[in-house]
Structure formats: structure tokens, C-alpha cells
Amino acid sequence: MGRPPRHDTDRLLDAAAGLAATGGPASVTVTAVARAAGAPSGSIYHRFPSRSALLAELWLRTVERFQEGFLDALDGDSPAAAARHVVAWCRANPDQAAVLLYGPVDFGEPTWPEDARDRLAKRNAQVDRALRALADRVGHPGAEGADRLVLATVDIPYSTVRRHLRAGNAIPGYAEDLVADCADRLFA
Template identity: 55%
Template sequence: MARPPRYNEMLLLDTAVQLAAAAGPAAVTMSAIAKASGVPNGSIYHRFPQRLTLLAELWLRTVERFQDGYLAALRSDPDPLRAGAAAARHVVAWSRKNPQEAAVLLHGPQSFGRDEWPEEFTQRADKGHERALGAVAELAKRLGATTEPDIDQVMLAVVELPLAVVRRYLRAGSPMPLYVEDLAQRCAMDLLASGPFSAGSVQRSESARDRLS
């Protein structure tokens, strides 16, 4: 059997995103995707031999799309305060424009079978995770954050605060208004500018390591 066209793979994953956003990861089954997409079961299994590989690709495609823009925002300005604020804004802006994908990410990778993924998927996930953590660590270094409280303050500004904004609207099923992007950006800028940071190298705490999965 010939390999299905590339657009079929995108269609399958787009359909899986819709199912996961509407009813959670458990709703992403081969039969549900076939019904919703109109793609025959055989074509689905040809591309994804097992459900676990489909779930892994679903998660990785989604998180990588988010991370690409987030990393670009962190490196968008030589001023670390403005770069950090841009990253916080990106979290909200991307989630507002991609509410279904943002809803997928709120479930976390474990909900998509992360502990049972084949090695090629776990390695890909780990590389992306470390890349994102490294970019935040570099921002912290540029800001002069050296202690664990300093680094937690950076994480709060550029990761946890904007995620809290996103979570609030997604869990309520409410669309995010445009002004929340400005709000996240201003709050991040204020929080970063108020940090008692001093020159030195960054030492990431273990408590901060799992916040960009």
C-alpha cells in the first residue's frame, strides 16, 4: 500500500487535536478519528501503527509549535526585560489564537502516554524541554538572577503567570479578550523589573525544571 499523502497526516492530527480539546486525551481513539475525519481506519493505522504513537505525535507537534514562537520571543530583544515580557505575551497570544492546541497542552504530556512512548518520541520531547529550559535560564542569566528565589521570580513572570491567565479562560470555556495579552506583558515586565537580581551565573532549581514540558 502506498504511503498516504502528507496532508492526510496533518488531517489526522488536526482531528485528534479537536477531539482532545473537546473531551480530553481519552477521546482520541482510532475509531473516533476515522469517524470525525472521514479517513479509513486502514489509512490511519498505516501512518500510526498504534494509538500511542499518534498520541505522542499529537503532543509533540502541539508543544513544538508553541515552543518555536516562545523561544523566538525570548530572543527577540537585546533588553532582557523586554524579551521576557514578549515571551509572557506570546504564551497568551498563541493560546488565544490556538485555543484547541492550548487546551491540549493544559493536559500535560503524561495524559498522552508520555511514560510509554517509544524512545524516539521521548528523546524528541526531552530535547525540546531542555531547549526551552535553556532559553529561560539564559534570560535569567541576562537579568542577573543567581539565587533560587531570583530564578523562581523569572519563572513566575515568563511561565507561570501567563499560563495562569490562559488556564483561567480555557477552563471556563471563555474566549480570551485581546487586552489580556497586554496585561500579561505588563505584569511580566513589572515583575522582572522589580527583581533583586545581581550579576552571576544561573543555577536552576529542580523545582523549576518541570514547568516547560
């Protein structure tokens, strides 16, 4: 039986998220991640055959972690609960939230391996279905209802956290109430 790896994938991706949070996607290079994680470059290349694969996995791991709770919140009948989740998750995971404030294209999505692009498409389709289903349940079916829900549960919460995270400030404790109030008003 071999020895366990000294530099596991999550540790390497955590280092990459920290780099992206402070310097943006361009700062996430194999050399920088190796330095930040205290790992040899070979450990990075052992897990990620290219920088593109590293950036893909950073984005996908981050968005999948976020979407776990977001999908749960969308499964209920309250747009406000989903809006609250965005703010609470971002407060609890500031480096990963900073990654999400960019988009997959900022992390080189057009150059990702095909399986990574497929994984992203499947995750996005799952969220789209959940958003449309919630819009139907709260009496706002169709494209306009889905757009209203995206505004309430994505756009407004991300705008709220972006301002604080980009300034290097903590997200205030009342931010969940603000976004929930906005969501409630959009669906009153």
C-alpha cells in the first residue's frame, strides 16, 4: 500500500482559490499554486495535466460546492431562502465566493477539457431546471418568471456581496435580510 499524498487535490485547489481571490484568475498559474501550497510543480501536474485543467477544476469544484445548498434552497417555495443562501455561503467561503464573482470564461472555459465543459453544462442545466420549477411554484411561470427569480436569487445577492468582497470588507450580518427583503418584494 502506497503512502498517502502529501499534497491532496483540495489543498491545491484551496491554494488556487486564495490566489484567485487576491489576484484574479490570471494569478492562478501552476508555479504560483505550487508556491502557495508548498508543493512541487510535479504535484500539480500529477493532478492537473495543464493550467486549463487546473482552472476548470477550480471553477467546477467551487460552483458545485455553492450549488449544493443553492439547489436545496430552490427546492422549497421561498425565493428569499435562495437569496439568503447566496449571502451566507459567500460569507462562510470568501475565497471561493471571490472565484464565483468571476465567471467560467474568466477561468478559460473555452479551453477546458471537453469533460469539464460537459460537467459545467450539466450543472447549469440542473440549476436552470430548479429555477424554472420554483418560478412555477410561486406563480411566475415562463421566461419572465425565471428572469425575475434569477434577479432575486442571483443578481441582487451577488451584487450585495461583490461590493464588500472586492473592497476587502466582511459581508455585514444584515445582508441576508436585505436580499431576502428584495426577493420578497419581487414576488409579492
